Amino acid sequence: MSTEAEVQAAVDRLNALLGRSVLVEDVDQHPVWWCTRGPVDPTRLRTILHRRVDPGAAAIVKRFKLDRATSPVRTPAMPEVEMWSRWCVPLRHEGRFLGLMWILDRDESLAEEDLGPAIDCAELAAAVLAKTRQSAESIRFVRDELVARLLEGPDEEAVRELARLQQIPHDALVQIEAPARPGGWTLPDDMSLHVVSRGPRAATSGAPLPLIALREAVRRAAATRRAALAGARPDPPTWDGLGAWRLIVDAPEDLTVEALHPGAAILAAQPRNDLLTTARLLVDVGGDVTTAAHELHVHRTTIYYRLERIKELTGVDMQDGLARTHLQLALWLVAYRAQP
Missing domain, CATH: 3.30.450.40 (GAF domain)
Structure with missing residues (x-):
């Protein structure tokens, strides 16, 4: 041949x-x-x-x-x-x-x-080229099967086989990008796996994790992407940059929005979302009416009117820092859980 x-x-x-x-x-x-x-x-x-x-x-x-x-x-x-x-x-x-x-x-x-x-x-x-491509496709098929096993949870045997197949160390570190980036192994849900070779980078999943912890690395990347869709602005855009959003990401499923603050659920239930949007922006900018008006492209008078309506519905004075903080976390949870 x-x-x-x-x-x-x-x-x-x-x-x-x-x-x-x-x-x-x-x-x-x-x-x-x-x-x-x-x-x-x-x-x-x-x-x-x-x-x-x-x-x-x-x-x-x-x-x-x-x-x-x-x-x-x-x-x-x-x-x-x-x-x-x-x-x-x-x-x-x-x-x-x-x-x-x-x-x-x-x-x-x-x-x-x-x-x-x-x-x-x-x-x-x-x-x-046909022979080489066929060999590469066979290797990729086996690799994808081993990766699928690791996505189910830690599997030492899968790690050993994958390390041998890809000629990487058994204790190799990995990072996940979401959305996927060139140069990595393709994962479901538009993600990619990158074996750390020269040094870690600001990946969606945050700091590198061992290959055996691939499921956790993927969870972190997915959570970071979901938080960003909910309005989080981590800097850098990684798991390590989520800050207080980690409280939302890791909130137990039985923690309801009402338990954090009933006002958030009331605003989310309104037929129009203008009050919800305004409340969310105001808590994120520390109650600054001028900034909120600029971001929403409305007059400050409109913001003041909405503030009164928010107070009537929720009992929250948006100028009260402590009350605003509780509402902020609840509003974050509403936004996060609304994402797919």
Whole structure:
């Protein structure tokens, strides 16, 4: 069975035969094999140096429908993205599109009938990419199953198998991002798992936790995201930055809003939400009427009117700091529990 080294050797031979720079990229447009003896355009140079394709160059694939091609396609020179004319040979294995081979042809002197060796090389590259992709998909399937076990709770055996599969330490630390960020393992509910390698970062789940505590890390990330949707503004936007919102997040299910302050439930039950919104904003800005009027885009007189209505309904004087604090926590709980 062919190997990646054999593909690179084939690319080197093709370069020597055609006298032109050759680049093979996978379906995600990541450079995999190349040989750059001979002149190259600025786009090819950046691709090789940075190991990625510029957005302008990447757009060419959709523009010319190259992912649907079944035979070589010549793309014209495009000075606007600093690309010379080139041949594009699709990589397909058993009909499945796996990538593209690019052969620079600045003077357009390379005819299609000269591309036989390039097509042979593309078939070899496609076969190796198919094998690699299948192996990666198998590993990902096993990884996802082990992660699912850890999401159910601590599982030492799952940790050992996952560490061996991914070649990470058994005591590896992890952080969770919500919403998901590139570079991690995909988790349900638009989250991603990131193994800490160089140092912790300000992740949604807060400080790193051991892999065996993955369920707790996910809980923290989910709670932080839910709190943010409820109006929390942690700085930084992580579990560690929630501050007093941790009291709301960790409030037991049998703790009712009424138990914290019945006024919050009364405001939440009103047919219109203007009093609830005003009360919530006022408690969050320390009773500052001017700031509340500015944030709500209403006149201060409107705020004073609403203050009177809030006092009539709840008995709370919003200028009373202690009473305002109790109501604030209850209003936070209302907002938090209203989130999915």
